[in-house]
Amino acid sequence: MGEKTSATDPLPPGLYIVAGPIGNLADLSPRAADWLRRADIIACEDTRVSATLLRAAGSDRPMTPYHDHSDERARARLLARMADRAVVLLSDAGTPLISDPGYRLVRGAHEAGITVTTAPGPCAAIAALSIAGLPSDRFLFAGFLPAKRAARTTELRTLATMPATLLFYESGPRLAAMLLDAAATLGARDAAVARELTKRHEELRRGTLGDLATHYADAPEPKGEIVVLIGPPSAAQSATAADLDTALLAALATMPAGRAAASVSAALGLPRATVYARALELKAG
Known part of the structure; x- marks a missing residue:
């Protein structure tokens, strides 16, 4: 995404993924801070949490919630704004999309032909x-x-x-x-x-x-x-797991799960409860 050279110019329209600190505010990168100051909208999980980071970055840009419980309408509104505005996606801590649903917004942006870029940074x-x-x-x-x-x-x-x-x-x-x-x-x-x-x-x-x-x-x-x-x-642990499945599959072909688990448990010296649970998983496909 081609950015203006002046730090006071607005960012071009699009979706900007910004990695915030995971605890230490000093870990916010200069590029991420610049985007937070120049974006049109900051989409964030919790506006109260993000307000602290925006103050540290010297940003007064408006925020809008976007989180686990945001519905399709909220996503559609953000995507519509990206047609002529720069929208930053910011998580409460660390890199957006890591263990959160932001990928749906990114996927929607790509499908709409909107440019997506990132200022990478902290990830726990x-x-x-x-x-x-x-x-x-x-x-x-x-x-x-x-x-x-x-x-x-x-x-x-x-x-x-x-x-x-x-x-x-x-x-x-x-x-x-x-x-x-x-x-x-x-x-x-x-x-x-x-x-x-x-x-x-x-x-x-x-x-x-x-x-x-x-x-x-x-x-x-x-x-x-x-x-x-x-x-x-370890190699031994991997071999044991593979042996367990092989033995269970053979046993399940001729007997019910309980008997198969008892037989394999005795043969391999593994706890019967563990073997039985795995037998049920294999039997369920």
């Missing part, structure tokens, strides 16, 4: 990965796991054989339970919990999933934004 998941000391050549960001234990465990099993470091966002009240389920489902893997990144009380705690689960089960409920990172499976 990437910041955590950069300091965790876990393999970073291949990683998968999986957002928030389900709140209920059964659904959370099912999702973890789905990711169990992924040959990559797994990244999740989590809340303080659910962290201990999530780590316990991850340790039970994924086994002894290296992991890390990053909290309050770039803020005064930034914390990174490393260890095995079991170590971290034990720590947070006994510790006071953590505060702030949290990223959980789980290292990839």
Whole structure:
């Protein structure tokens, strides 16, 4: 997108994705601050949160809410404005579209022939990965796991054989339970919990999933934004998961799920409850 050279000129019409700080206002890039001052409209999750950032950037541009609960009409109104105005999309913290529904607005802009560009910057998941000391050549960001234990465990099993470091966002009240389920489902893997990144009380705690689960089960409920990172499976863990599915598929061809799980559990020395849950998943297709 061709911008004017003068910082006082308005931005050309289009959609501008602006990454804001994840805690430290000094991390707002000069280019992002410039866009916040020159845009016609700032679309943001929470105008009260964004007002602090706009003041720091010296911006007095009007704001309009755009968030998880915005409907199709709100999106259509924003897209219509982009025909002759510059609209900035700003999240409460970090890079828009990471674990939020902004992609629908971006997709709509592309479909309408509207130019989309970005001022890249902070992202909690990437910041955590950069300091965790876990393999970073291949990683998968999986957002928030389900709140209920059964659904959370099912999702973890789905990711169990992924040959990559797994990244999740989590809340303080659910962290201990999530780590316990991850340790039970994924086994002894290296992991890390990053909290309050770039803020005064930034914390990174490393260890095995079991170590971290034990720590947070006994510790006071953590505060702030949290990223959980789980290292990839070892060769032995990957082989066990593959062997489990192979054995279960063979057993399910001749017997019901309960008997198949009991047989495979005994043969592989795995917990029957874990094997039975996987048998039900495979049986459901």
